[in-house]
Amino acid sequence: MLSAMLRRSAPPLTVFIVLVTAVLAGCERRGGCTGANCGTLINAAIGEPATLLPPSSEDIVASDVGEQLFLKLADVGMSENTLGDEDFQALLAQKWEWDGPLTLVFHLDPRARWQDGHPVTAADVEFTFNAYTDSAVASPYRPKLRRIASVTQRDSLTAVFRFRERYPEMFYDAVYHMRILPAHLLRPVPRDQWRTAPFGRQPVGDGPYRFVRWQPAQSIELVADSTFFLGRPGIRRLIWRFTPNLQVAVQQVIADQADVREQLVTPENVNRAREAKHLAVYTYGGSVYTFLSFNQRSPDDSTKPHPIFADREVRRALAMAVDRASLVKSALGELAKVPPGPMSALLWIWDPDIRQLPYDTAQAARILNAHGWRDHDGDGVRDKNGQPLAFHILVPTTSVLRKQYALLLQEQFRAIGVHAEIDAVEGAIVSQRTKSGTFDTAILSRSNDPSPSSGIAQSWTRAGFGGSNFGRYYNPEFERLVDRAVTATTRERARPLWRAAIETLNADAPGVFLYALDNLAAVHKRVDNVQFRPDSWAALLRTWRIPPDRLIDRDRVER
């Protein structure tokens, strides 16, 4: 009976399928763009920003899109040198000069325009600084601007920065953290409402691309500004396509439904991307390192020392019990390196010859024995005064890699008679517990900007107490060396100081520095002139291009 019913419905069903197919095949609009500045580049992005207003977001995608919409006065070059000003590339500022030791004067490019036609002026620069440093805006970049006393306008195209003190990265601080904002559009918006301001969802910038549309939970689209004063961008249209997970993002690139995935993260993804004939895989320095942080304060009462990790020798023993090289090899293959300290491969102070604690389980066991941590009751776990050598490793459930590492660490600690329990919890809980100090150990990741000064000071000195020095590590000798390194005027002078500082820290073992990822990106082979700047993969997107003879259907589409 059912088959009879199906037989009767078959003709209409067939007609429907034919119609849908005809619609899909026949109604597609064929584009007409065939020149040198055509092209559509789809980035398979993970996550979606809340706003595109630069001071209100530290989100990675917002930053990538912001690179195309809002210019800085100048930017770091491929050398990533943050000392002095000689390696910086001019953007909004045509030129600059020092007017005394604490005053920096920028001359804006008179050709620069906001995309609504208004000229970019020094008033915009002054407004931007005031906004970034206003507590009501709650900008994550505010602490990084603390050494700039004021920004004023001398005339419509001249902005004057005055600093509180003299130091080698004055120029870097002046230009790197702020994207200049349109004062005429943002002045009327109350500062404590910037995070929810409509401007953040429909921004007007001065960069190489104009904002077109934002489809929530789907995509952001930009189109090249053909009148951009620093030269027309090579690719006409940029689309960030949002996916909630890495695997789908990688699949989209492999299935030729997206053109770029800037981080492949796992060896498996890299192999799959390499097998896809239409993809090229690029390597560039990563900006993230991951470590096991030892909390030196009691999780129950932060005024008291931690019963295990306050002891430097125990920390050293635990660090020596971890075979970091083997862990990297087994979990990440060629995609990561063992960091020589708290740094990513992005930092110029990276030096594999920096002295680190060796992998030496025999020595680790000797240290623990010498300090009274022995297996008195024969249960396989060392103990002292009735307290077992046992602790928890806090790890976010969202990170497969960190969870995998937690298991590997648990096993390595077990081998020397140390019991580690894994607490895999949501990211929000990891964040709350690390900030409040209610943890024993945690596997954390830190992202570096190109300067070692701010990141290392924030995470590993007393300045980071209550901030991101969650383990509350403190060594006055380390701080003294960091202070000297930060004030060194050249890389040659700074390098040995940084080295000495990192070696001091390594000897104290405030954590185990596990891996620093190299970034591997998959890009469609039709894209030419692909360049990645390690601190921001999208910084040079405007120079990428697609030659006319390599255009595919989606490149030619006209709206």
Added chain:
Amino acid sequence: MGAAWLLRRLVASIAIIFAVVTFVFILIHVAPGRPCPENLDPAVCNELNRQFGLDRSIPEQYWRYLVALAHGNLGYSFADGRPVRAVIAGTIPFTFQLAGAALLLDFLLGLGLGISQAVRVNRLPDVVLGNVTLFIYSLPTFWLALLLLLVFGEKLRWFPVGGASDPVLCSVVNSLYCVGDRLWHTVLPAFTLGLVGAAGTARFQRAAMLEVATQDYVRTARAKGVPERRVVLRHQLRNALLSFITRFGLAFPFLLTGAVLIEWIFAWPGMGRLAFNAILSRDYPLVTATALIASTVVVAGNLLADILLGIADPRLRVRADTDLVPTA
């Protein structure tokens, strides 16, 4: 099933929704974790907490929430930076699109298979279909989704890998092609949800049809010489529809709010994915609002199922009416 019955159900429904919202509001606020990313400076976090009113006590926040809710204001999403109403409104068309397609597949296929099995009970087609539906029903939905994505999206490239539309041509539906494109993007997620649902529906429907098949009125109809097709459709199916309607009432809200994994895997911009992200980022206003909508849909689904049951089975109508008569 008169107006009084409906009024009583509506009042009970509002009370249930209010209780759910209160429960979720308290639960999410006392749950560990705060809406502040790991690497954000604590001073910045404190300022944001002040701006979003999170520095006030929970009872005060709750009172302010209720007052705002009474004015139709669901608040601002912390993570999205837009009014919650706008955020949710953006997901509803996609949620209905996916849920509608999945429900259609679930019930058309499930009903057809269930009937087909019941009329051939214990014969080869019934045995084969029974095992096939059991196999499909046993599949973890997320696994099936990943498999379909890999085979039909990545390898064969017949269907899009995630998303709800072609971002190049159809970020806005402005042509017939884009209507087709939207449908094309719906196929894999709807098929994943609908297929597993249909396997369950088929098994329910088969059992219901077989239960009814032994009833006196079915035997009488056959004895009177009523044609088999009429017996099946008029006598057996209509009475077996009661379990189907109940299942529909439960499945509808589940598909609307419970397709979290499928929306996650297929990057579908629906309400399940939104709610999941909101929970992870501790976006309190959005979590509470999605709970409000989910509970409303569940209550409405059940109410709808009860009404449909009353229409399908007059005996239930009588029972419901007499229920309202006060007993001495």
